[in-house]
Amino acid sequence: MERLPYDIFHKIALYSLPEHPSPTRNQAPISLCQVSAAWRAAGLSTPSLWSTLFLNIRDIRALKTYKKRVIKWFGRAEACSISFYIYFTPEDAILDATNAIPSMLAHWAPLMPQVKHLGIGSDRVTAVLHHFANVAWDLRALEALELFNQGPCSSKDYASGERLIPHIPMLAKGTPNLRSVTIQNDFIMLCGAKGFVPWAQLTHVFLTEALLIEDWLSVMTLCTQMQEGEFLVDEGLPYPLPPRCTHTHLECLKLRLAYGIDYSILDLLNLVDLPRLRVLALGHEDRPASDDPPPPPPSSISCLRHIETLMIDHGWCSNPKYVVEILREAVELRELQLESVCAEEDVIIKALREGLVPRLRTLRIFANRPLDDPSDAVNVPLLLEMLKTRCGPDGLQDVDITADCWPEAPRSRIGELKAGVGSLVSTAAGFSVRLNLASDDSWDWVEVPKPIFRGWMPPRAFSE
Numbered sequence: 149m150e151r152l153p154y155d156i157f158h159k160i161a162l163y164s165l166p167e168h169p170s171p172t173r174n175q176a177p178i179s180l181c182q183v184s185a186a187w188r189a190a191g192l193s194t195p196s197l198w199s200t201l202f203l204n205i206r207d208i209r210a211l212k213t214y215k216k217r218v219i220k221w222f223g224r225a226e227a228c229s230i231s232f233y234i235y236f237t238p239e240d241a242i243l244d245a246t247n248a249i250p251s252m253l254a255h256w257a258p259l260m261p262q263v264k265h266l267g268i269g270s271d272r273v274t275a276v277l278h279h280f281a282n283v284a285w286d287l288r289a290l291e292a293l294e295l296f297n298q299g300p301c302s303s304k305d306y307a308s309g310e311r312l313i314p315h316i317p318m319l320a321k322g323t324p325n326l327r328s329v330t331i332q333n334d335f336i337m338l339c340g341a342k343g344f345v346p347w348a349q350l351t352h353v354f355l356t357e358a359l360l361i362e363d364w365l366s367v368m369t370l371c372t373q374m375q376e377g378e379f380l381v382d383e384g385l386p387y388p389l390p391p392r393c394t395h396t397h398l399e400c401l402k403l404r405l406a407y408g409i410d411y412s413i414l415d416l417l418n419l420v421d422l423p424r425l426r427v428l429a430l431g432h433e434d435r436p437a438s439d440d441p442p443p444p445p446p447s448s449i450s451c452l453r454h455i456e457t458l459m460i461d462h463g464w465c466s467n468p469k470y471v472v473e474i475l476r477e478a479v480e481l482r483e484l485q486l487e488s489v490c491a492e493e494d495v496i497i498k499a500l501r502e503g504l505v506p507r508l509r510t511l512r513i514f515a516n517r518p519l520d521d522p523s524d525a526v527n528v529p530l531l532l533e534m535l536k537t538r539c540g541p542d543g544l545q546d547v548d549i550t551a552d553c554w555p556e557a558p559r560s561r562i563g564e565l566k567a568g569v570g571s572l573v574s575t576a577a578g579f580s581v582r583l584n585l586a587s588d589d590s591w592d593w594v595e596v597p598k599p600i601f602r603g604w605m606p607p608r609a610f611s612e
Contacts, residue, residue, distance in 0.1 A: 161197055168202040168233075171217035198225035206237040208248060215252050222259040229289065230259075233267035235296065236276045249279040260285040269296030274338065278314045290323045292352075293345065297333035313340030320344060328352035336363050342370065351375045351397075358382035358406050361416065368395055368420060376400040381416060394421040402459075404431035412443030422451040429459035429485075443470060452477040459485040472499045483510040494527045501534035508538070512548040532568035539572060548582050 177197040347370035538544040
């Protein structure tokens, strides 16, 4: 082993890295440096091993330990840009460490020009941000900022004043290259949010906070350079409706609508003009009820005419013909993703078979219902007929089908689907179909709406 070439050591070392590296002695990369002289040499001569660092600060002892280890870690990264995450476990001993935390942060100030990606988190991030208010970090290289809240603010937070966001000059005025901001849970609606970062220069904004429509429109107005945005919108359709605004840079928009809302998600698209939009994802936390107000006619949504990718999650299951109307407007569509497809939505598959969206090249279908349940099953023959009709060099070229089923039930429909897909793949040149069968424990998440948005759980990321 000791005679292996260094490049082999390097590859093994990179492979052994955990998803969230932290400065603990029992995990790579630090643990590798304790194995032998050869491993230590390999670890210390591979700066990329040290390009990401996660801290979980649980107590005063952790403060003292990390104070020195972080300096060593950054030194081993040499000239590499650093992704640096700090999570404060919400213990009073930490949150009230008024002097200890700012002292530690100031101690790391010489390292900050290396930081390209910064994450700050806690149970309530507003409870720890004040520690950064008077810290002088050089963050001119910072490109991405992530803030993590374990959960939304409570009534106690209102009373304690923790809904106030402190002004942090180094973030508000010292980040000329900041382009991406990701925030989990409450923030935008808190006092001080609008001056927290230079929103006007951001190109990527991802928020999981349930925003009132006025606040969503405010973000759209503040982020004039935004190219990609992900948002969850809650109640509060303003009346009268505000004048339509135009967002000239937005190319990718992912909107999720909270449950129990008395308006359509497409009503939101009627509030803005998006001339450059190419990717649109529409998600619902719950299935729209049959007695919901009628959605606007898709012909009134101008951005549908030039989108090239459309994703619909938990759409209009009770009114699948409306999805067909949306697709009729999406004349430039090249990629379509349908989630929670069931037999009730066969009208969509039938419309695709008949030539709807002729430029379509990529199709992803998530049949998140048990295929062997006759009441909920996807119409397998119709699906296969549609694929056979549309496949080929001038039609569909890339298809993903994810099907869920009860593990103990007969697999006749699954077998029919697998055989049909296999036949298509063997006879259609330039056509790829992948059939993914979910495992028996997948039923837990099948019952819950599958979000379109990226799955990131920040608190887990900081566990040691």
